[in-house]
Amino acid sequence: QSVLTQPPSASGTPGQRVTISCSGSSSNIGSNTVNWYQQLPGTAPKLLIYSNNQRPSGVPDRFSGSKSGTSASLAISGLQSEDEADYYCAAWDDSLNVRGVVFGGGTKLTVL
């Protein structure tokens, strides 16, 4: 059971806007920044969004992140076939028994 909760799957058609949610608690998302990773099949994860809503150099502006309270979201606009991947949220958790980086269970995005 992951500390951060994500829907196991999401889907959309090319050109659509899709959002993926990430739910946590006051000890992680509620008090620390959220990062998002994209993992294409058979490859290492890639940092997609950091500090809630910042894009590393080279990441298209079709990808955006937001945070409110103890939840965060990743939005992908103008969905493309190459966006089909697993997406993970992550945050630092301050709680005594979990203190460290925690990941969501991942969301498999299918482009129909």
Place this chain on the structure above:
Amino acid sequence: QLQLQESGPGLVKPSETLSLTCTVSGGSISSSSYYWGWIRQPPGKGLEWIGSIYYSGSTYYNPSLKSRVTISVDTSKNQFSLKLSSVTAADTAVYYCASGEFLNAFDIWGQGTMVTVSS
């Protein structure tokens, strides 16, 4: 541009110690104010942070693995390493080394190395 490459045995026996090394190229591990970390992914499952070390030597470990994990840096070889003791089949996973300016944001990843725990 920093690049990372994992190396180490692909097969480890139960109860033994898993040892992996991450070689850093394109920059000095000691001069960059980076965090250097290890993350693993069991087959078909999600990501699990194992631990990280700051360039100054401070270490941060996943509490669930802390009693079995040691992460260290060898500046002379521009490498950092992972040791995980008393392994079981549950430790079978792809192990990634990664780095980043923030403790919880890894922007550079190695390609990953599969480690199987089996007799």
